[in-house]
Amino acid sequence: MDGEPQAPPKASVDLGPQCPHCGEPWLRPTNLPGRYRCVYCLHRFELTSVCPNCGEHSTIVRMSSTAILKCNACGDSMLQAV
Numbered sequence: 007m008d009g010e011p012q013a014p015p016k017a018s019v020d021l022g023p024q025c026p027h028c029g030e031p032w033l034r035p036t037n038l039p040g041r042y043r044c045v046y047c048l049h050r051f052e053l054t055s056v057c058p059n060c061g062e063h064s065t066i067v068r069m070s071s072t073a074i075l076k077c078n079a080c081g082d083s084m085l086q087a088v
């Protein structure tokens with residue numbers, strides 16, 4: 007009985023948001039809301055509610071989409087290094 011198929015160890019399967027520090031797509035949410043950690047370079051980031059680039063407020067919708075990590079107005083990253 008092996009109801010759970012083993013996922014092949016391919017990096018392309020589980021690509022997530024890109025890390026602003028190293029550029030690798032290994033950003034993963036932590037157990038803290040709005041906090042992310044790059045499992046590649048181990049830097050931690052916090053999702054800000056105000057764009058650090060243009061000052062636009064952003065509504066943080068908790069979805070597993072990369073769109074929430076970017077400013078709606080200027081497209082800059084809403085992640086700040088912690």
Ligand SMILES: [Zn+2]
Pocket residue numbers: 025026027028029030044045046047048049
């Ligand atoms: Zn990184």
Ligand SMILES: [Zn+2]
Pocket residue numbers: 057058059060061062077078079080081082
């Ligand atoms: Zn912005």
